[in-house]
Amino acid sequence: MSSRAPSQKLFGSDRSVIEAEIKNMEEVECPVCGIAPKPFAVDYQGFQLCRCPQCDLQFLSPRPTFEQLSEKVYNETYHAETDTSEHLSEASRYQFERQYKMLEKLLGRTGQILDVGCGNGTFLRYGQERGWEAYGCDISLSPYVRESKSFPLREGRLLEIDFGQTRFDAIRFNHVLEHTQNPLAELVRSRELLKPGGVIFISVPNIGGISTHLKNLQSRLHLKSRRWRHYAALHHLWFFTPKTLRQLIEHSGLRVLHWETPVFKKEGQSVLLETVQRGLFEKSHTSSILDFYCTFAN
Ligand SMILES: [Zn+2]
Known part of the structure; x- marks a missing residue:
């Protein structure tokens, strides 16, 4: 039984909620090199952040499937954030x-x-x-x-x-x-x-920017309560440098x-x-x- 209300976003939930909602995730290979990645961190939700040992591309593996994301992430809670105003910021x-x-x-x-x-x-x-x-x-x-x-x-x-x-x-x-x-x-x-x-x-x-480097350091040193949150893993599956x-x-x-x-x-x-x-x-x-x-x- 999930502790999450249907209208509540899954992103940002605790590890126990994520584990209850998303089971049987899929392993991912580097799309450029076709090889399995190496993990370098686990975020506060329990997601494993990985890097391709050959080309350095970073991504989530294992990760939720497209069907799981469609059902759990890209649903009415996602659109609730859509700004419908004609006024542009x-x-x-x-x-x-x-x-x-x-x-x-x-x-x-x-x-x-x-x-x-x-x-x-x-x-x-x-x-x-x-x-x-x-x-x-x-x-x-x-x-x-x-x-x-x-x-x-x-x-x-x-x-x-x-x-x-x-x-x-x-x-x-x-x-x-x-x-x-x-x-x-x-x-x-x-x-x-x-x-x-x-x-x-x-x-x-x-993720090659200054802000990411600072937050990476804070996460590594356990100075953040929600470690690696800045990666936005769950809806972000890939993380790019120039x-x-x-x-x-x-x-x-x-x-x-x-x-x-x-x-x-x-x-x-x-x-x-x-x-x-x-x-x-x-x-x-x-x-x-x-x-x-x-x-x-x-
Ligand atoms: Zn690669």
């Missing part, structure tokens, strides 16, 4: 503007964009105002985006959706890849869906056009602090977000 506006500007610079124009994991659709509606033709997909569409009917929508995993003859100038994975069962397969599929000269945008948490994300991208037949570790303006933050942080963490590539823009390798 300052941080979102800055992020959208920065991503669209870079896509437009690399493509030389706007075009058709597919947002994988489109959530409430605010990124796509923002793009429509800039002249982009928007398409969205998500493993589970929120009622809000379904009712908005602002652009064509598909529900399901990218690997299983039939887009017919439609191909895209840009495909966006914004904090999506770390949630998928096989990020290499996602990139290979997105390559098939890309028009010649198109750009794939990937954003993931940067090096390991680049390896994955190149292994999928893509090449990197541009990469950066952006610092997003926080609500109410002073311009001075923002400028200082940007100067420190963007120049040294050590902020907590990793953004890669890619295209076909040849």
Whole structure:
């Protein structure tokens, strides 16, 4: 019998709750090297964090299956967090503007964009105002985006959706890849869906950043009550550094056009602090977000 109410999120629960809810997890191999990983830590929920001994890619193994995640994590408790307001926060506006500007610079124009994991659709509606033709997909569409009917929508995993003859100038994975069962397969599929000269945008948490290094140290020294919580294991299955994300991208037949570790303006933050942080963490590539823009390798 679980001690968790149906509306309560599973992430952040204690180890006893996780063990009661998720049984028979699956072992995972490195998608790049095809070998078993080595564990380096166990988080407060009991999840084992692993690293590939060959390429250093970090991931969860064993991990919940897709079916378990769909039932226990990506359910109504996940959508409850979806922001349905039309008002964009300052941080979102800055992020959208920065991503669209870079896509437009690399493509030389706007075009058709597919947002994988489109959530409430605010990124796509923002793009429509800039002249982009928007398409969205998500493993589970929120009622809000379904009712908005602002652009064509598909529900399901990218690997299983039939887009017919439609191909895209840009495909966006914004904090999506770390949630998928096989990020290499996602990139290979997105390559098939890309028009010649198109750009794939990937954003993931940067575990090579300063903040992760500090929290790793606190976790190792038992200075945190919830050790390794910053890895967000359960819904995050993969953990990337600039090096390991680049390896994955190149292994999928893509090449990197541009990469950066952006610092997003926080609500109410002073311009001075923002400028200082940007100067420190963007120049040294050590902020907590990793953004890669890619295209076909040849
Ligand atoms: Zn590997």
